[in-house]
Amino acid sequence: MARPRKDDKRARILQAAVKVFARKGYFAARVSEIAKKAGVADGTIYLYFRNKEDLLVSLFDEVMAAHLEAGRQEMKAAPGPAARLLRMAEHHLRALGENRDLAVVFQVELRQSTKFMERFTASWLQDYFQLLYGVIEEGQRAGVFRPELPKKLVAKALFGALDEMVTSFILSGKDYDLAGLAAPVVDLFLRGVAVPGKVAHARPVLAATGAGRGGK
Amino acid sequence: MARPRKDDKRARILQAAVKVFARKGYFAARVSEIAKKAGVADGTIYLYFRNKEDLLVSLFDEVMAAHLEAGRQEMKAAPGPAARLLRMAEHHLRALGENRDLAVVFQVELRQSTKFMERFTASWLQDYFQLLYGVIEEGQRAGVFRPELPKKLVAKALFGALDEMVTSFILSGKDYDLAGLAAPVVDLFLRGVAVPGKVAHARPVLAATGAGRGGK
Amino acid sequence: MARPRKDDKRARILQAAVKVFARKGYFAARVSEIAKKAGVADGTIYLYFRNKEDLLVSLFDEVMAAHLEAGRQEMKAAPGPAARLLRMAEHHLRALGENRDLAVVFQVELRQSTKFMERFTASWLQDYFQLLYGVIEEGQRAGVFRPELPKKLVAKALFGALDEMVTSFILSGKDYDLAGLAAPVVDLFLRGVAVPGKVAHARPVLAATGAGRGGK
Amino acid sequence: MARPRKDDKRARILQAAVKVFARKGYFAARVSEIAKKAGVADGTIYLYFRNKEDLLVSLFDEVMAAHLEAGRQEMKAAPGPAARLLRMAEHHLRALGENRDLAVVFQVELRQSTKFMERFTASWLQDYFQLLYGVIEEGQRAGVFRPELPKKLVAKALFGALDEMVTSFILSGKDYDLAGLAAPVVDLFLRGVAVPGKVAHARPVLAATGAGRGGK
DNA sequence: GATGAATGAGCGTTCATTCAT
DNA sequence: GATGAATGAACGCTCATTCAT
Numbered sequence A, B, C, D: 001m002a003r004p005r006k007d008d009k010r011a012r013i014l015q016a017a018v019k020v021f022a023r024k025g026y027f028a029a030r031v032s033e034i035a036k037k038a039g040v041a042d043g044t045i046y047l048y049f050r051n052k053e054d055l056l057v058s059l060f061d062e063v064m065a066a067h068l069e070a071g072r073q074e075m076k077a078a079p080g081p082a083a084r085l086l087r088m089a090e091h092h093l094r095a096l097g098e099n100r101d102l103a104v105v106f107q108v109e110l111r112q113s114t115k116f117m118e119r120f121t122a123s124w125l126q127d128y129f130q131l132l133y134g135v136i137e138e139g140q141r142a143g144v145f146r147p148e149l150p151k152k153l154v155a156k157a158l159f160g161a162l163d164e165m166v167t168s169f170i171l172s173g174k175d176y177d178l179a180g181l182a183a184p185v186v187d188l189f190l191r192g193v194a195v196p197g198k199v200a201h202a203r204p205v206l207a208a209t210g211a212g213r214g215g216k
Numbered sequence E: 001g002a003t004g005a006a007t008g009a010g011c012g013t014t015c016a017t018t019c020a021t
Numbered sequence F: 001g002a003t004g005a006a007t008g009a010a011c012g013c014t015c016a017t018t019c020a021t
Helices: A006-024 A031-038 A042-048 A052-076 A081-097 A100-107 A114-141 A151-172 A178-191 B005-024 B031-038 B042-048 B052-076 B081-097 B100-107 B114-141 B151-172 B178-191 C005-024 C031-038 C042-048 C052-076 C081-097 C100-107 C114-141 C151-172 C178-191 D006-024 D031-038 D042-048 D052-076 D081-097 D100-107 D114-141 D151-172 D178-191
Strands: none
Touching: A006 A031, A006 A042, A006 A052, A006 A100, A031 A042, A052 A081, A052 A100, A052 A114, A081 A100, A081 A114, A081 A151, A081 A178, A100 A151, A114 A151, A114 B151, A151 A178, A151 B114, A151 B151, A151 B178, A178 B151, B005 B031, B005 B042, B005 B052, B005 B100, B031 B042, B052 B081, B052 B100, B052 B114, B081 B100, B081 B114, B081 B151, B081 B178, B100 B151, B114 B151, B151 B178, C005 C031, C005 C042, C005 C052, C005 C100, C031 C042, C052 C081, C052 C100, C052 C114, C081 C100, C081 C114, C081 C151, C081 C178, C100 C151, C114 C151, C114 D151, C151 C178, C151 D114, C151 D151, C151 D178, C178 D151, D006 D031, D006 D042, D006 D052, D006 D100, D031 D042, D052 D081, D052 D100, D052 D114, D081 D100, D081 D114, D081 D151, D081 D178, D100 D151, D114 D151, D151 D178
């Protein structure tokens, strides 16, 4: 009845690609297997994507665009910098915790070459970091975040911590509540490990770090 | 007269492998190119390693063994939990900041499949985490680290943050002082982003974090 | 109102095919490119032609039919055997010299397989040779052509010489007056290279020449 | 016993290629079939040749080099221009008449694209023509060949006639004495079709023809 | 131990052709 | 008649690995 239109096929191919990439890995994934799982002929894939790599890249770009926009909206609604960080963290962990295959593709397959990594960094991560920068500066202006901390360092550290939660989740093979880790991670970031007043500065905080990722 | 030629060749092959893997990526790396750079015949590689994958795995295992032992020693010498975290962070960042090719292999090439990731997790990361656990518990017992924080979460977050520093360093293409980031990162972890007293708990800290990586 | 659209489309497709075959070669020519240049959909081509090969064959048959009939007429009008040979040669060279794309298709693309060659031989070349045979026999009966020469040999030699002029023209990339070569070539054939009386028979002329082309 | 050395394999591959190209045509020929017929693995072909096309081109270049050198030697030994033309024609027809597969490759497969044709023209044919030019000029200086004939035209016409004999031989499917046609063809060229004195000039001989083949 | 010539399995991609609309 | 999205068979080439020397 409903005519299976172009976008239907494209979407089915992408869904199939996520599954196959996640299970086999990008290199071991066979285009013909993706086609089979999508219910189309091998050649049909090439009507929608330039080649195998374009499948991965398109997957990435489209998921990222949607994810980031949703994250932006969600964050806006939160009251104050601390709550915003929490929202972002929850959004990050929820998105990947809800779709294990997608998470595998993002945590593992997309990082198998500096080429992909650089693309990842240049497109998604920069935007993600911009959001974080905004929140951090806001917190510093409001006097609730330590003003001497370099925002780039903070953003990288927070992203790195969350990223590790996702990777750990993937590799655990278990299905616990990944998004539930957002709160303790953010709390850890906000208040630190040390009992206040009990730990002296390890060393004075250095100024800055030079380039952000990909600042080539 | 004849010195252990064997080890000489084996080492030369591993050195060549690091370079080629770093420059081309594991899949695009050609065994014949590694052989050429090592100054041996293609077949000779198979006298020392089972196959191409074994090259990567051996590389990883040997570097890791040395690195972890060194880290363990270095940490021991540090006075108190906070200083020990800093030593570990410095050791981590120094080792990878000093050898860009090796860092590329560890940050990128070794993560291109869940298979490698799992091995990575099972061998190195668990030991690394054990070291961190010890320090964290020591800090908690000493009353300088917040006792309610789950040590697994703290360890993952710290590792994730450092890991992101390395990845960022790799992708930046620049050659700044990576190890110098250890101090600010550890400071951030110890004291947190928030100005003490200014930020309420985002939410109560949850207890569990699920499994550690690789708890399959 | 509606004029024969059908023939219009068919003709446009053939014209497009000549161009694309000439520029890309038969194998590298894409049916879709021919369709595009003809301004029709890919599938439309299959309403007029059985398949890609049929495009080439139809092209060949139709051009040949017209060409040969024209040649026959033109030849008839010529006074005497020598003039007739000249007319044929001029007709041959003019037809191909005026349309470079067509010449490429006839000299190159139609000869890429023994299958096409055989078809070429069986249809066009036999008729062409029949015309030549008639003229040669006429000349021999009239006592102006050497009676001992086997007509098949003469016909093949003349055709081969003209054919080489066309091929040479194609490959030169230049646009000189190909038809103008008809006269000197025919003169060469009629009178020979040797100064009369100065060259003895190299060897006695053999009788038979075996089969004509395609005498399978 | 005798170590099957490198050249042995290379030669076997080329021999197999001639057969397969001749029977199937270049495009339809499968590399794996050539390998099989040569008794080597598919990949072995690529140790000796860059790719499939290089098989054809190498075949051509090597056969041509040998053929042309032999032709040059044979011609030298002949007494006078007329005998030399005959020797060249015999050599040409003999070489191809003796190896039908090779003849098919040279007459058909090597001419399926302007790319190959141009290569053919640039390398072999130019040398062949140079030999002919020498003989023609010698004949003209000696007063036995008509001085007003442009040597390029004569060379092309003679080559074209011989070439057509070979093509005709190939397509006939019969196995007559191709080389035996050399004498009558050369006789025809030397003395012409016309009975001396019986045929007037068709038209005055034009001066020249511009470029030879490939004179782009 | 060392060599490097030989192996051959394995797959991304193209494109002539079809057929539902 | 016309369309063009979809099909899927077909293959050149690479390269990790082996093994005779």
